[in-house]
Amino acid sequence: MGLLIKTMQKRSIKLNGLIGLLQKTGHNSLQILASVGRGAMFIMSLLPALPYSFWRFDLLVKQIYVAGVLSLPIILTAGLFVGMVMSLQGYNVLVDYNSEEAVGSMTALSLLRELGPVISALLFAGRAGSALTAEIGLMRSTEQISALEMMAIDPLKHIYAPRFSAGLITLPLLTLLFIALGIIGGYMVAVGWLGVDEGAFWSQMNSHVDWREDVVNGIIKSVAFAILISMIALFQGFNAIPTSEGVSNATTKTVVHSSLGVLGLDFVLTAVMF
Amino acid sequence: MQRQLKIEIWVGAFVLMSIAALLMIALQVSNFSSWKEKPSYQVSALFDNVGGLKVRAPVKMSGVVVGRVTSIGVDPQSFKARVTMKIDRTYNELSIDSSASILTAGLLGDQYIGIEIGGDEEYLAEGSEFELTQSALVLEDLIGQMLVKFSDSGE
Amino acid sequence: MSDQTLIEIKDLTFLRGERKIFDGISLKIPKGKVTAIMGPSGTGKTTLLKLIAGQLKPDSGEIWVEGENVHKLARKKLYGLRRKMGMLFQSGALLTDLNVFDNVAFPLREHTKLPEEIINSLVDMKLQAVGLRGAKNLMPSQLSGGMSRRVALARGIALDPEMIFYDEPFVGQDPITMGVLVELISKLNHSLGLTSVVVSHDVNEVLSIADYVCVISEGKIIAEGSKEEILQGESEYVNQFVKGLPDGPVPFHYPVKPYLSESDGAVN
Numbered sequence: 001m002g003l004l005i006k007t008m009q010k011r012s013i014k015l016n017g018l019i020g021l022l023q024k025t026g027h028n029s030l031q032i033l034a035s036v037g038r039g040a041m042f043i044m045s046l047l048p049a050l051p052y053s054f055w056r057f058d059l060l061v062k063q064i065y066v067a068g069v070l071s072l073p074i075i076l077t078a079g080l081f082v083g084m085v086m087s088l089q090g091y092n093v094l095v096d097y098n099s100e101e102a103v104g105s106m107t108a109l110s111l112l113r114e115l116g117p118v119i120s121a122l123l124f125a126g127r128a129g130s131a132l133t134a135e136i137g138l139m140r141s142t143e144q145i146s147a148l149e150m151m152a153i154d155p156l157k158h159i160y161a162p163r164f165s166a167g168l169i170t171l172p173l174l175t176l177l178f179i180a181l182g183i184i185g186g187y188m189v190a191v192g193w194l195g196v197d198e199g200a201f202w203s204q205m206n207s208h209v210d211w212r213e214d215v216v217n218g219i220i221k222s223v224a225f226a227i228l229i230s231m232i233a234l235f236q237g238f239n240a241i242p243t244s245e246g247v248s249n250a251t252t253k254t255v256v257h258s259s260l261g262v263l264g265l266d267f268v269l270t271a272v273m274f
Numbered sequence: 275m276q277r278q279l280k281i282e283i284w285v286g287a288f289v290l291m292s293i294a295a296l297l298m299i300a301l302q303v304s305n306f307s308s309w310k311e312k313p314s315y316q317v318s319a320l321f322d323n324v325g326g327l328k329v330r331a332p333v334k335m336s337g338v339v340v341g342r343v344t345s346i347g348v349d350p351q352s353f354k355a356r357v358t359m360k361i362d363r364t365y366n367e368l369s370i371d372s373s374a375s376i377l378t379a380g381l382l383g384d385q386y387i388g389i390e391i392g393g394d395e396e397y398l399a400e401g402s403e404f405e406l407t408q409s410a411l412v413l414e415d416l417i418g419q420m421l422v423k424f425s426d427s428g429e
Numbered sequence: 430m431s432d433q434t435l436i437e438i439k440d441l442t443f444l445r446g447e448r449k450i451f452d453g454i455s456l457k458i459p460k461g462k463v464t465a466i467m468g469p470s471g472t473g474k475t476t477l478l479k480l481i482a483g484q485l486k487p488d489s490g491e492i493w494v495e496g497e498n499v500h501k502l503a504r505k506k507l508y509g510l511r512r513k514m515g516m517l518f519q520s521g522a523l524l525t526d527l528n529v530f531d532n533v534a535f536p537l538r539e540h541t542k543l544p545e546e547i548i549n550s551l552v553d554m555k556l557q558a559v560g561l562r563g564a565k566n567l568m569p570s571q572l573s574g575g576m577s578r579r580v581a582l583a584r585g586i587a588l589d590p591e592m593i594f595y596d597e598p599f600v601g602q603d604p605i606t607m608g609v610l611v612e613l614i615s616k617l618n619h620s621l622g623l624t625s626v627v628v629s630h631d632v633n634e635v636l637s638i639a640d641y642v643c644v645i646s647e648g649k650i651i652a653e654g655s656k657e658e659i660l661q662g663e664s665e666y667v668n669q670f671v672k673g674l675p676d677g678p679v680p681f682h683y684p685v686k687p688y689l690s691e692s693d694g695a696v697n
């Protein structure tokens with residue numbers, strides 16, 4: 001693959017017209033293929049280092065703080081407002097059918113199945129994923145990673161593994177908090193403001209939300225998103241050209257790729273699960 | 275070291291909050307409490323028509339949930355619908371001549387199975403079958419019957 | 430002779446893209462001495478250090494350190510070897526999320542199970558040696574370039590390595606610090622029996638401490654020998670470099686086609 005890229009770079013002759021378009025497409029697809037290959041190799045080399053992150057608990061805790069605790073404000077606020085809006089919108093539709101009690105189960109179901117995992121993942125990619133890429137890119141550009149290697153400390157174990165594991169743990173937890181806050185927000189609007197009966201609100205929710213079907217599937221989704229985002233963010237940092245422009249490009253790529261990846265993966269998972 | 279302590283406290287709080295959220299979702303929002311496996315026994319019933327009955331629909335006795343529908347299929351011999359359900363062990367003294375009917379909660383609500391207790395001394399056990407069943411009320415049939423009746427009385 | 434050689438480079442070739450950074454160089458670095466590797470900027474002196482430490486793989490050729498072929502070593506053994514190496518990066522490469530003290534303590538905490546009091550006193554000693562014991566609570570972002578390099582030096586010697594590589598240690602230091610560093614390097618070398626490799630283009634400072642000098646230009650070694658041999662050498666290259674003359678055989682331009690032929694068009 002490397003040889004292929006080298007020959008591609010050597011042949012920087014620009015062709016015009018249709019052939020040029022063809023050549024450009026081919027060039028781009030080869031480059032995409034190459035970066036997918038590099039990503040896969042990076043992940044393969046990361047896997048054996050993962051258990052180490054649980055052995056060095058102090059590093060893991062620090063990364064959970066960076067990825068999780070620092071993302072709390074945005075996740076909690078977003079969750080609350082999404083729940084409130086869902087409740088308000090749902091009420092307006094349901095009241096026409098005289099079944100406004102169903103607003104609770106509607107809010108809870110949409111939060112658990114879709115909105116919770118997806119919106120949390122998107123916010124996480126923007127908040128924690130981009131920071132991760134920038135941090136690793138800058139550590140590379142300031143030779144900190146090289147310095148670790150020279151101190152006989154494996155960056156895979158010391159830098160990448162704890163960050164990956166922290167992402168894996170953090171996003172599902174954030175998703176749970178997002179959903180819980182969303183339901184509380186929905187409750188506040190429906191019961192506190194719109195005057196839906198409190199008992200009906202909870203009992204409807206209770207009878208329609210299934211633990212296995214809805215809650216567990218939602219958590220599985222968010223674990224999948226966590227793996228995807230952590231992988232993309234770490235790889236982009238690892239792969240970034242160590243200059244300010246390179247790092248900023250990599251950061252943008254993290255957000256774009258993981259957002260699109262989350263939405264695409266969500267469709268696949270939904271199709272398989274429900 | 276001071277900083278590490280602060281980080282650890284925050285992470286601890288974060289994890290606790292998440293567990294609280296999970297508990298709230300499990301207990302308040304979903305049917306987790308009724309989902310966990312209670313000791314139960316399985317019985318089945320044949321219906322002419324199950325209407326809109328679904329798997330996991332409640333089985334009620336005098337309005338109290340005593341079990342859940344576990345599967346719905348067609349019986350290969352009689353070509354009737356065979357509904358199997360799990361009933362909690364606590365209610366193990368249902369006489370063998372009890373009847374099961376498919377009922378509807380409200381006019382447009384979900385369908386469930388209602389059990390009417392009989393008077394026999396023998397009780398339903400694992401693998402038993404309800405002998406007396408009443409199928410779901412299908413609205414179209416009902417309207418059809420009514421129309422026939424009206425036209426009959428109109429003559 | 431061979432028992433005195435610590436690092437041996439055999440016929441090393443390294444390409445970066447199309448460009449040959451090293452073209453079949455061979456070099457022996459003696460044990461317990463200060464070896465200077467000099468050359469104009471862009472000749473890949475830093476790359477050479479990274480090759481020796483096994484961070485980069487050569488396109489051909491071998492590097493032997495302490496009788497082991499660096500690029501054939503398993504990961505674990507390579508890391509074992511690196512524990513005997515200290516490297517001072519040009520930028521310092523301090524870990525930005527730790528303060529000065531924790532940076533110096535970092536390799537000690539990672540590689541030893543020493544109690545915190547001993548680490549404390551060891552770190553204080555190392556910081557004292559570079560004159561920055563008073564700055565131990567500062568964060569790397571609060572340090573000047575020269576200061577962070579001194580902290581990095583303290584970190585580099587924290588594990589008492591057998592060999593230490595300096596990547597441009599004198600760039601951007603004020604004259605006093607430069608003097609201190611020069612003295613520090615030669616002191617460390619002689620009192621601890623370290624083998625030092627200094628990569629630099631600061632001719633005067635380097636020549637004042639080096640026992641053995643090697644000049645690289647255009648991927649080849651153009652001169653090597655003891656300090657005296659180099660200074661008395663006849664090579665035009667060396668003369669130009671050591672004396673800093675603008676004109677001479679050492680190219681100033683990055684390799685390119687002659688100016689006039691460029692305008693004929695890049696194709697073919």
